[in-house]
Amino acid sequence: MTKRWKQRPPGSTWGDWGEDDELGRVNLITAEKVLQGVREVEHGITFSLSLPLDYPGGSALNQRRYPPVLRPTEDLRHNQDVFYNVVASKEIDPQLIDVWSDDVVTLWLQYSTQWDALAHQGAEFDADGDGVAEPVYYNGYRPGTDIVGPREDVKGDGSGSLSHAAHLGLEHMAAHGVQGRGVLVDIAHHLGTGFQPVNLKTLQDIMAADNVVVEPGDMLLLHTGFATQILAWEKNPDPVAIHRTAAYLDAGDPALLDWIADSGISGLIADNYAVEGVGVNAARDQGPHTLLPIHHLCLFKLGVPLGELWYLNDLAAWLREHGRSRFLLTAPPLNLPGTQGSPLTPVATV
DSSP states (O other), X not given: OOSSOSSOOTTOOTTTTOTTOOSGGGGGOOHHHHHHHHTTOSXXXXXXXXXXXXXXXXXXXXXXXXXXXXXXBOOTTOOTTOBXXXXXXXXXXXXXXXEEOOEEEEOOTTSSSEEEOTTSOOEEEOTTSSSOOEEEOGGGOOBTTTEEOSOTTTTSSSSOOSOEESSSOTHHHHHHOOEEEEEEEEHHHHHTTBSEEEOHHHHHHHHHHTTOOOOTTOEEEEEOSHHHHHHHTTTOOOTTGGGXXXXXXXXXXXXXXXXXXXXXXXXXEXXXXXXXXXXXXXXXXXXXXXXXXXHIIIXXXXXXXXXXXXXXXXXXXXXXXXXXXXXXXEOOOOOOTTOSXXXXXXXXXX
């Protein structure tokens, strides 16, 4: 029993790796699981699984997230936004031959290819066992105490930060390395890119057809074709079609949720927007419920990080050509402490 909670959600992994655990099922990516991934490498071919971080373009996909903004840094006299294409002989010393550029980025961390941290979504749950539900995150970490903000100088280091996950931030995954065996299910090959839910039966039929086997500790990747369409729109996505493109996991299928829990996967990743359909199950629910059942299950209960908007087209094509579904996956987030999400450039090696 941990200090932060007296009871845990049914079916959750809270406390399974200790009362202070912040990795969840990433703990299942053990040294042996890394070796299993390495054993899948036969050709030394690598695939980058990241969209350019300025895609999808605009804010049609999520009005809270915007493309990255680049600008020059300040110069040596603290003039803002000017240190770019600086000819040193003219601006610093006539004897210097150097030309310099330096820049800074304002980056929405979940705009493009990303990991969701376990701090990204919690729930109201009676962790104290007093009959009253309170807001909590995975393993009983608390808003205001462990995930803090918005508040001035929240880190107390003068950096100007207004929010900070003192626990459950993605720096723990970064330190782990997140390298192990990936397994890809090519949904797009079997279903096309029409907007449709994928329940457990459909998922298992596809896996059986392609001889895909998922074992505990594997990172599961779902190719739907969504990211391929994102690229085709060239940063000018159709504001309607972007919400009605490609397959998604049917979070309204209880059997699928049970399978995710029972599978022992260490990460759940898709090339679409949110792995599941956003809000598509709302009409089915009665009483208090979650908007995103798979997010709730994975981030809040199981400690399974979610990968979204990964680019899987080229990897999926190569695997199909060679009759394979497994590979070495290397996918650490940015080692930026206290974040709810992180861009990354995952690499698959076959």
